[in-house]
Amino acid sequence: MARMHKSLYNVGALLKGLATTFGFMFVRRPTIEYPSVKKQHAPRFHGLHELRRYADAKERCIGCELCAVACPANAITVIGAENTPQDRRSPGERYAARYEIDELRCIFCGMCEEACPTDAIVLTPRFEMAGLRRGAFVYAKDRLLVPPTEGVGTAPDERPNGIPSDLGRVAEIKSTTDVQTGYDATNRGTILKKQRKGLAG
Amino acid sequence: MAEQPQSVSVNIDGAKISVPKGTLLVEAAKLVQKEIPVYCYHPKLGPAGLCRICLVEIEGMPKLQIACNTPVTDGMVVHTYNDKVNAGRRAVLEFFLLNHPLDCPICDKGGECDLQDFSMAYGQGASRLAEPKVSKPKAVDLGPTIVLDEERCIVCQRCVRFDDIITGERSLIVKDRGYRDIIATATDDPYRSNFSGNVTELCPVGALTSKTYRFKSRPWDLHRTTTTCTQCAVGCQMQVDERVGEVARTMSIPDDDAVSDGWLCDRGRYNIGFYRDERRLQTPLYRVDGQWTQVGWDDAFALWAKALREAVASGGEQSVGVLGGGRLLNEEAYLLQHLFRSLGVRNLDWRAGTQRQATPGSNAGSLQDLENAQAIVLVGESPAQLAPVMDLRIRKAVSRHRAKLIRVGAIDPLPVVACTTLESAAEVPKALPAGAERVALVWDGVDPKLAREVVAALSDFSGLKTFIASGQNNARGAEVMGMHPAFGPGFAEVDGGKDFSGMVAAARSHSLRALSIFGANPALHYPDGVAIREALRNVPFLAVADLFLTETAQAANLVLPACGGFEKTGTTVNVTAVALPVNAALEPPEGALTDLEMLGCLARALEVQLPSVTELENSVIKHLVATAPSFGLGDAKVCGTTQFGQASRTGGPKLIARTDIFSGGGTVAHDGRIESLRPLPEAAVSPACAQQLGLSTGDCCDLRSGDQTMHDLLVEVRPGLADDVVVVVAGLPDDPANALGFEPVAELINVRRARELAPVGVSP
Numbered sequence: 001m002a003r004m005h006k007s008l009y010n011v012g013a014l015l016k017g018l019a020t021t022f023g024f025m026f027v028r029r030p031t032i033e034y035p036s037v038k039k040q041h042a043p044r045f046h047g048l049h050e051l052r053r054y055a056d057a058k059e060r061c062i063g064c065e066l067c068a069v070a071c072p073a074n075a076i077t078v079i080g081a082e083n084t085p086q087d088r089r090s091p092g093e094r095y096a097a098r099y100e101i102d103e104l105r106c107i108f109c110g111m112c113e114e115a116c117p118t119d120a121i122v123l124t125p126r127f128e129m130a131g132l133r134r135g136a137f138v139y140a141k142d143r144l145l146v147p148p149t150e151g152v153g154t155a156p157d158e159r160p161n162g163i164p165s166d167l168g169r170v171a172e173i174k175s176t177t178d179v180q181t182g183y184d185a186t187n188r189g190t191i192l193k194k195q196r197k198g199l200a201g
Numbered sequence: 202m203a204e205q206p207q208s209v210s211v212n213i214d215g216a217k218i219s220v221p222k223g224t225l226l227v228e229a230a231k232l233v234q235k236e237i238p239v240y241c242y243h244p245k246l247g248p249a250g251l252c253r254i255c256l257v258e259i260e261g262m263p264k265l266q267i268a269c270n271t272p273v274t275d276g277m278v279v280h281t282y283n284d285k286v287n288a289g290r291r292a293v294l295e296f297f298l299l300n301h302p303l304d305c306p307i308c309d310k311g312g313e314c315d316l317q318d319f320s321m322a323y324g325q326g327a328s329r330l331a332e333p334k335v336s337k338p339k340a341v342d343l344g345p346t347i348v349l350d351e352e353r354c355i356v357c358q359r360c361v362r363f364d365d366i367i368t369g370e371r372s373l374i375v376k377d378r379g380y381r382d383i384i385a386t387a388t389d390d391p392y393r394s395n396f397s398g399n400v401t402e403l404c405p406v407g408a409l410t411s412k413t414y415r416f417k418s419r420p421w422d423l424h425r426t427t428t429t430c431t432q433c434a435v436g437c438q439m440q441v442d443e444r445v446g447e448v449a450r451t452m453s454i455p456d457d458d459a460v461s462d463g464w465l466c467d468r469g470r471y472n473i474g475f476y477r478d479e480r481r482l483q484t485p486l487y488r489v490d491g492q493w494t495q496v497g498w499d500d501a502f503a504l505w506a507k508a509l510r511e512a513v514a515s516g517g518e519q520s521v522g523v524l525g526g527g528r529l530l531n532e533e534a535y536l537l538q539h540l541f542r543s544l545g546v547r548n549l550d551w552r553a554g555t556q557r558q559a560t561p562g563s564n565a566g567s568l569q570d571l572e573n574a575q576a577i578v579l580v581g582e583s584p585a586q587l588a589p590v591m592d593l594r595i596r597k598a599v600s601r602h603r604a605k606l607i608r609v610g611a612i613d614p615l616p617v618v619a620c621t622t623l624e625s626a627a628e629v630p631k632a633l634p635a636g637a638e639r640v641a642l643v644w645d646g647v648d649p650k651l652a653r654e655v656v657a658a659l660s661d662f663s664g665l666k667t668f669i670a671s672g673q674n675n676a677r678g679a680e681v682m683g684m685h686p687a688f689g690p691g692f693a694e695v696d697g698g699k700d701f702s703g704m705v706a707a708a709r710s711h712s713l714r715a716l717s718i719f720g721a722n723p724a725l726h727y728p729d730g731v732a733i734r735e736a737l738r739n740v741p742f743l744a745v746a747d748l749f750l751t752e753t754a755q756a757a758n759l760v761l762p763a764c765g766g767f768e769k770t771g772t773t774v775n776v777t778a779v780a781l782p783v784n785a786a787l788e789p790p791e792g793a794l795t796d797l798e799m800l801g802c803l804a805r806a807l808e809v810q811l812p813s814v815t816e817l818e819n820s821v822i823k824h825l826v827a828t829a830p831s832f833g834l835g836d837a838k839v840c841g842t843t844q845f846g847q848a849s850r851t852g853g854p855k856l857i858a859r860t861d862i863f864s865g866g867g868t869v870a871h872d873g874r875i876e877s878l879r880p881l882p883e884a885a886v887s888p889a890c891a892q893q894l895g896l897s898t899g900d901c902c903d904l905r906s907g908d909q910t911m912h913d914l915l916v917e918v919r920p921g922l923a924d925d926v927v928v929v930v931a932g933l934p935d936d937p938a939n940a941l942g943f944e945p946v947a948e949l950i951n952v953r954r955a956r957e958l959a960p961v962g963v964s965p
Contacts, residue, residue, distance in 0.1 A: 064306030092307060
């Protein structure tokens with residue numbers, strides 16, 4: 001008798017639980033179908049770095065290594081070199097011959113951004129950096145530097161297409177084939193986009 | 202109590218000290234650990250009173266005084282740090298920073314800059330200047346080594362005073378006045394000096410920078426190792442700054458008074474790019490049918506051991522020879538002779554070139570003796586190019602200690618300081634200043650007969666100190682360690698073997714079966730180029746351990762990649778018998794072994810028992826300490842019977858090869874960074890000789906002796922040369938001075954006048 005009473009009591013608990021579950025059927029889902037749907041980030045989200053250019057397409061970075069000094073995770077390596085009249089990379093005398101960030105070490109604190117005297121290094125909202133090899137996370141200038149044709153002279157959030165579209169506005173779009181050609185800060189961005197299109201099509 | 206007036210007591214920030222009379226306040230403050238900022242003052246250059254940053258308050262004086270040019274007086278009470286002093290320094294700094302550009306992020310000095318440091322300590326945060334700063338040219342090419350940033354210069358004149366007081370060359374000046382003043386050369390020619398790199402270290406800001414280091418690194422990136430320079434026999438103490446496996450720069454040690462006096466020559470400072478040159482050997486090479494084949498180290502040692510065993514078996518121990526040691530460390534030289542003497546080999550020598558002796562023996566002097574000598578006699582080539590920092594001591598002795606400089610048998614250009622050039626050794630005693638007691642004799646080690654004559658002429662002087670300036674850094678160590686045909690370790694007399702010229706003669710007559718060469722390039726430096734080429738061709742087995750495929754290595758059967766001076770640890774002996782530590786600052790490239798490791802492996806392949814590390818270190822120290830050679834300069838026991846430079850002339854000028862600090866086929870030829878510093882092939886003649894032959898500076902000519910010719914030499918008319926000689930630069934890989942053979946009688950042919958030659962870069 002006592003056992004039966006107990007199980008009846010359990011049925012009550014079960015119903016209560018099912019009611020909770022049933023109740024969520026009328027609540028808007030918090031999950032999204034990543035990667036075909038993406039979420040809006042906080043405006044000052046700290047993601048993948050990029051090296052900017054001036055309006056005349058010269059590199060802003062002067063290879064001064066102050067970002068490397070400021071970096072609390074020792075993730076940045078810069079090796080400077082001298083501009084020549086034949087090969088002028090930046091205004092002034094010095095440019096960064098090598099600029100490497102180990103994104104696995106980076107803690108995305110933004111101290112490099114703070115330290116930079118020329119606003120060359122900035123953190124974009126881009127966060128997708130999956131890879132299969134650790135070495136692939138050492139980003140060099142080929143992936144960090146803005147291509148000379150795109151978005152020169154302005155900060156990423158002031159550019160015509162603003163924060164890369166595939167990060168911001170995609171949330172409403174259901175099909176990845178409709179993704180607008182967004183601003184790609186790195187070559188990697190282009191590759192990713194092509195891959196994604198390939199997946200969808 | 203008679204000493205009392207000589208010392209004065211002074212109170213600096215409450216600390217009382219007693220210092221010798223005449224001490225400058227800035228030096229007295231150092232004794233009580235009070236820092237007084239300075240720009241123009243430098244302990245080695247003395248006060249100039251230009252920058253005014255060293256202001257201090259002295260009680261009883263109405264205004265702030267400069268500490269660098271104020272000798273302390275008895276009872277002086279000084280305040281080096283209070284509000285009044287700081288206000289004075291702040292005002293001075295404001296003037297310095299008026300037109301100083303905000304280059305700190307890209308400036309090579311940023312991080313170790315006195316202007317940065319003192320601005321942080323005493324300066325004010327912001328500038329009150331409303332107008333734009335004065336702009337000046339930024340990367341001004343001052344010479345082959347130095348770039349000047351005129352905006353950054355604060356005109357402390359340290360560089361100008363270095364060039365005046367220390368080198369005596371006086372090529373740098375301050376041009377223009379007021380805010381327009383800049384550093385320039387007086388003649389507007391490029392700033393060329395063997396000591397130019399020192400001005401970059403003296404510069405308290407980033408105005409003078411080295412071309413080789415420009416924008417390579419920031420000071421905080423560098424890993425610093427203190428070691429001994431292994432480019433010449435002076436053994437200057439230096440700091441090697443390494444970054445990402447490369448030598449970024451080398452720096453002197455300012456308080457190294459005993460050896461370098463705080464300076465470095467440009468060879469030691471700038472010839473560092475070869476460590477990571479792509480031409481560096483990375484694997485042993487074995488020649489099969491005239492083709493180079495890469496072999497592993499195990500095979501290389503097996504081949505080497507087999508060749509040595511076969512040579513001993515077929516031709517006896519006399520058919521095996523070893524050359525090397527002058528570029529090795531003491532430990533390596535000791536092991537080298539130990540290994541080969543264990544096999545019964547007696548043909549050991551370090552002398553690949555013209556130098557016959559490295560240890561002066563009795564009467565050997567120290568560098569302080571040289572500096573304090575009343576007369577200095579240079580016999581043969583002066584140390585100016587062989588051991589440049591030693592030459593700086595000679596200049597100091599002459600210009601500041603009033604010593605008299607005398608040259609006998611001179612072949613190089615006139616020195617910067619005043620000198621007397623003599624024809625023969627017999628004239629030396631008469632040329633000495635009256636009452637001279639301390640006489641220093643510096644010999645280049647080439648002509649023993651001349652050295653003996655000079656020593657004999659000076660035998661009345663009990664205070665005679667002798668020196669031998671060697672081009673090879675550890676020639677003296679090699680001699681003490683027993684890399685000598687007549688001496689074992691510690692100058693113990695042993696059964697004599699052949700010296701290197703004996704080995705060359707044996708090779709030419711096909712009786713030398715195996716020759717091993719360690720860190721030497723006789724194909725370029727042996728005086729008789731014709732003989733050495735034939736000898737190297739004729740040796741059935743030639744093993745060469747070197748960093749590069751040098752002219753000698755190209756003739757070898759087996760080439761072994763070795764390590765350079767910054768990649769090894771051990772000891773070396775300098776020109777005045779000071780044992781100096783060498784510390785590895787750099788990882789050697791993969792595949793290269795140090796000579797010590799090579800010898801260890803070869804000994805194992807030959808089944809020779811080597812001493813343990815402790816035994817090796819002990820015997821090296823024992824022989825370094827307990828050596829009392831009984832010979833003097835030019836002794837036949839050491840020099841042997843071989844004599845170079847005694848041409849039996851029959852008309853026509855005699856050919857003499859002089860050294861240049863940037864000549865050579867190894868480290869200099871394989872360093873792309875210093876390409877512009879290498880000397881041009883030249884033929885120098887005396888003015889009388891030039892007049893007789895109708896030559897003038899800038900002409901181009903060829904030299905011929907017998908059927909050998911040296912092509913396209915620039916004629917240089919040089920006062921101070923003998924009338925019957927032509928001086929060429931030794932050790933240029935493209936124009937080897939030994940090409941004309943031994944004792945050549947040169948003939949100048951095919952002279953092209955300077956005005957007939959098309960200027961470079963202009964089409965005819």
